[in-house]
Amino acid sequence: xxxxxxxxxxxxxxxxxxxxxxxxxxxxxxxxxxxxxxxxxxxxxxxxxxxxxxxxxxxxxxxxxxxxxxxxxxxxxxxxxxxxxxxxxxxxxxxxxxxxxxxxxxxxxxxxxxxxxxxxxxxxxxxxxxxxxxxxxxxxxxxxxxxxxxxxxx
Amino acid sequence: xxxxxxxxxxxxxxxxxxxxxxxxxxxxxxxxxxxxxxxxxxxxxxxxxxxxxxxxxxxxxxxxxxxxxxxxxxxxxxxxxxxxxxxxxxxxxxxxxxxxxxxxxxxxxxxxxxxxxxxxxxxxxxxxxxxxxxxxxxxxxxxxxxxxxxxxxx
Amino acid sequence: xxxxxxxxxxxxxxxxxxxxxxxxxxxxxxxxxxxxxxxxxxxxxxxxxxxxxxxxxxxxxxxxxxxxxxxxxxxxxxxxxxxxxxxxxxxxxxxxxxxxxxxxxxxxxx
Amino acid sequence: xxxxxxxxxxxxxxxxxxxxxxxxxxxxxxxxxxxxxxxxxxxxxxxxxxxxxxxxxxxxxxxxxxxxxxxxxxxxxxxxxxxxxxxxxxxxxxxxxxxxxxxxxxxxxx
Ligand SMILES: Nc1ncnc2c1ncn2[C@@H]1O[C@H](COP(=O)(O)OP(=O)(O)O)[C@@H](O)[C@H]1O
Ligand SMILES: Nc1ncnc2c1ncn2[C@@H]1O[C@H](COP(=O)(O)OP(=O)(O)O)[C@@H](O)[C@H]1O
Numbered sequence: 001x002x003x004x005x006x007x008x009x010x011x012x013x014x015x016x017x018x019x020x021x022x023x024x025x026x027x028x029x030x031x032x033x034x035x036x037x038x039x040x041x042x043x044x045x046x047x048x049x050x051x052x053x054x055x056x057x058x059x060x061x062x063x064x065x066x067x068x069x070x071x072x073x074x075x076x077x078x079x080x081x082x083x084x085x086x087x088x089x090x091x092x093x094x095x096x097x098x099x100x101x102x103x104x105x106x107x108x109x110x111x112x113x114x115x116x117x118x119x120x121x122x123x124x125x126x127x128x129x130x131x132x133x134x135x136x137x138x139x140x141x142x143x144x145x146x147x148x149x150x151x152x153x154x
Numbered sequence: 155x156x157x158x159x160x161x162x163x164x165x166x167x168x169x170x171x172x173x174x175x176x177x178x179x180x181x182x183x184x185x186x187x188x189x190x191x192x193x194x195x196x197x198x199x200x201x202x203x204x205x206x207x208x209x210x211x212x213x214x215x216x217x218x219x220x221x222x223x224x225x226x227x228x229x230x231x232x233x234x235x236x237x238x239x240x241x242x243x244x245x246x247x248x249x250x251x252x253x254x255x256x257x258x259x260x261x262x263x264x265x266x267x268x269x270x271x272x273x274x275x276x277x278x279x280x281x282x283x284x285x286x287x288x289x290x291x292x293x294x295x296x297x298x299x300x301x302x303x304x305x306x307x308x
Numbered sequence: 309x310x311x312x313x314x315x316x317x318x319x320x321x322x323x324x325x326x327x328x329x330x331x332x333x334x335x336x337x338x339x340x341x342x343x344x345x346x347x348x349x350x351x352x353x354x355x356x357x358x359x360x361x362x363x364x365x366x367x368x369x370x371x372x373x374x375x376x377x378x379x380x381x382x383x384x385x386x387x388x389x390x391x392x393x394x395x396x397x398x399x400x401x402x403x404x405x406x407x408x409x410x411x412x413x414x415x416x417x418x
Numbered sequence: 419x420x421x422x423x424x425x426x427x428x429x430x431x432x433x434x435x436x437x438x439x440x441x442x443x444x445x446x447x448x449x450x451x452x453x454x455x456x457x458x459x460x461x462x463x464x465x466x467x468x469x470x471x472x473x474x475x476x477x478x479x480x481x482x483x484x485x486x487x488x489x490x491x492x493x494x495x496x497x498x499x500x501x502x503x504x505x506x507x508x509x510x511x512x513x514x515x516x517x518x519x520x521x522x523x524x525x526x527x528x
Contacts, residue, residue: 021194025173026282032172033199037470039174042196056470063472067440095467106423114510122481125473132508144243148447184331189359208393210360217362221330268400276371279363279399286398 005052020047022086028074033066040086040095047049047088050154057151058093063148064126065097073099073145083144092135095149103145106137158183174201176240182228182253187220194240194249194277201242204308211287211305212247218280219251219301227253237298246289249303259292312337313343319350321411324358328365337368341375349381352414357386362394373405382406386414409418421446423453429460429528431521438475447478451485457523459491462524466497471505484514492516496524 022043026032037059044054066082074080085096110127111118118124130137136150174196180186191213198208220236229233239250265272266280272278286293290304311332312323320343329335333334340351353369355361373383384406388396396402419443422433430453438446450461463479464469483493494516499504507513518524 017179018186018189019179021177023169023175027171033439033441034437035172039197039200042200043193045194046196052501053444057503059470059471060505063439063470067472067474071440099482119510119514120484122477123473125476129505151449187329187331188327206391208407210352213360214362214395217329217360221364223364225330273404274370274374276367279366283363283395292370296344 011127016020016059017099018047018090019055020086020088022084024084026082027078028076028082029071029078030067030070030076032069033063033150034065036084037062040084043086043088044093046083046089049093049151053093053151053154058095061130061133062095062097064130065149068126069097069099069145069147070102072104075101091153093151093153095151096146097149098142098146099142103139103141107133171243172201173244174240176238178238180238181232182224182230182234182236183232184221184224184230187217187224190220190238191216194238194304197240198247199212203242203247203305207247207305207308215250215284215287215303215305216251216286217305219249222280223251223253223255223299223301226258227255229255245307247305247307249305250300251303252298252300254298255299256296257293260293284289311339313339316352316415317414318348319352320348322351322353324353324355326357327359327361328368329360329362330364333365333368336365339400340372343374344379344381347385349376349379350418351376351381351383352411353374353383354386354411354414355389355392356411358389358392361392363415366395366399366401370401370404382418384408384414384418386411421449423449426462429462429525430458431525432461433465434463434465436467437469438478439470439472440474441520443475443478446475446481450482454486454489454491454526459486459489459498461486461491461493462496462521462527462528463493464496464521464524465499465502466521468499468502471502476505476509480508480511480514492528494518494524494528496521502523 016079020043022037024036025035040062041054041059052133069082070076074082080100081097087094106127110131111124113119113121113125113128135148135152138148140146173188174197178193179189180190184270194216194236195208195213198212213222223236228236234254237252241248260281264285265278267273267279284303288303292302294300310316310325314321322340348409376383386408387410396407420435422435424431432450486493496518497520498517506517
């Protein structure tokens with residue numbers, strides 16, 4: 001059925017002033033990740049972000065931020081929640097992932113997984129990939145630990 | 155590509171506690187309707203509402219509310235905006251469409267388009283369809299004229 | 309979304325691709341009225357590639373059907389999926405239109 | 419999302435259907451390790467039906483590759499679409515794996 005709902009709509013339709021804000025709250029369980037990613041991905045497609053952004057950059061970077069929030073931030077404590085806010089306008093997509101943990105230092109925790117020392121390690125690619133796939137990755141405190149990913153429209 | 159992003163996710167994944175709130179703001183231009191409907195429809199699919207709800211009830215009822223807000227509420231004045239809020243949880247979908255108009259009386263404005271007198275009329279099916287396709291249709295004032303549509307999960 | 313029109317024998321066949329809604333219904337109306345003005349009498353609208361239809365889309369079908377009848381012509385519909393059928397049933401418009409399951413069926417019996 | 423495993427000659431072929439992410443990577447790991455334990459040596463993972471892979475999915479591929487090599491075996495990958503290729507390039511994992519364009523190519527050259 002989905003081919004009958006072309007996300008683009010009328011080619012003549014203006015996009016400029018359309019503004020979307022989305023908020024999703026989930027318990028600290030990695031099984032929610034795929035569904036949340038699909039929700040944001042479809043949003044991304046609906047506002048006509050580049051196919052590659054919708055299929056690669058957004059799903060992978062958001063997955064990483066969610067895993068980290070669930071595993072490290074909330075220690076998989078099912079009582080703790082992760083909040084995802086997405087804001088899209090004609091210029092950019094901003095994703096904020098908030099966990100209930102104490103935060104961390106992006107610069108300190110990011111290592112180069114492509115170095116000879118690290119290439120065969122199983123972990124340590126999450127923050128690196130977020131930074132590669134997004135235009136900016138920031139962290140700050142705001143009623144919890146917030147990781148903000150920004151992707152400019154191609 | 156979209157078959158690789160099954161909206162359902164892992165069949166074993168819990169849904170219960172996932173909560174989504176979406177807000178979209180558009181100028182008063184009917185060309186935005188199709189895109190907004192697609193955004194909400196994909197949300198609806200992502201949280202596993204029944205296919206029929208996602209393909210029929212939600213798109214048609216929301217289209218009606220949007221047209222009325224743009225045409226009657228805001229008189230197609232491009233300076234005026236329409237705000238759409240969608241909230242989904244495991245029980246129901248709530249859609250609120252807010253325009254900058256003075257409001258109206260649902261009961262007074264709803265007639266039976268299936269009567270012999272009305273069946274050949276071109277207009278007058280909007281509020282009727284919303285009521286047929288949703289579990290409830292309410293109207294109230296809250297910084298504007300709000301039409302609230304509620305659909306319970308099948 | 310768009311409307312493609314072609315002639316099959318003496319029948320004008322219109323495909324509705326995508327949605328038929330407030331944003332594009334005038335385009336459908338105009339295209340069909342243009343053909344009616346040229347003297348065409350038999351019209352078939354095929355919905356096999358249609359997503360959803362809103363009340364203003366239904367309204368255009370009603371008004372086209374009336375205008376075509378006034379010229380001694382006939383409008384038929386074909387290929388409504390279950391969701392679209394429900395829409396016609398809810399509004400009782402299934403009693404107003406000749407609705408065929410398939411395009412072939414509609415064309416045969418004109 | 420799921421993993422289907424079949425034997426083709428002496429090669430174990432795994433299809434990754436859907437995502438390979440933190441929620442299901444352990445399942446892939448276990449399935450492949452089970453085959454390795456049974457004495458299998460040649461493994462091909464086919465990504466033609468894969469959506470996206472996260473860093474934990476990449477990590478599982480790295481650790482499987484190492485374990486298979488330690489048993490004198492070999493792991494190959496096939497059918498990465500452009501987006502997935504980019505992911506391997508960004509992480510330089512394209513230098514660590516034997517990556518074939520098609521399943522046939524991968525099977526032939528084992
Ligand atoms: N939300 C978070 N809360 C606390 N610590 C975090 C968070 N996100 C990342 N970290 C820290 O940063 C480190 C590196 O993360 P990452 O690059 O994603 O690799 P990996 O998850 O594979 O260890 C983690 O091991 C963790 O210590
Ligand atoms: N948002 C709104 N603001 C003001 N009036 C409205 C609004 N929505 C509906 N109405 C009134 O209700 C009437 C009936 O609406 P509807 O059933 O959708 O049929 P139609 O749009 O075809 O007239 C409209 O003609 C209009 O007068």
